[in-house]
Amino acid sequence: xxxxxxxxxxxxxxxxxxxxxxxxxxxxxxxxxxxxxxxxxxxxxxxxxxxxxxxxxxx
Numbered sequence: 114x115x116x117x118x119x120x121x122x123x124x125x126x127x128x129x130x131x132x133x134x135x136x137x138x139x140x141x142x143x144x145x146x147x148x149x150x151x152x153x154x155x156x157x158x159x160x161x162x163x164x165x166x167x168x169x170x171x172x
Contacts, residue, residue, distance in 0.1 A: 147171055 151167050
């Protein structure tokens, strides 16, 4: 199903689209940061609780 927008309609919804896009980018960056923490910060001294907390943030 294809939907067409007039230029006026597209300009009306553009601020909403930009907000949603920026929100998605922010979430992506958070996920990447948490994945990096999981991959690099854990050593034999790291507790299982810390690991579980980070994994729960991803979910």
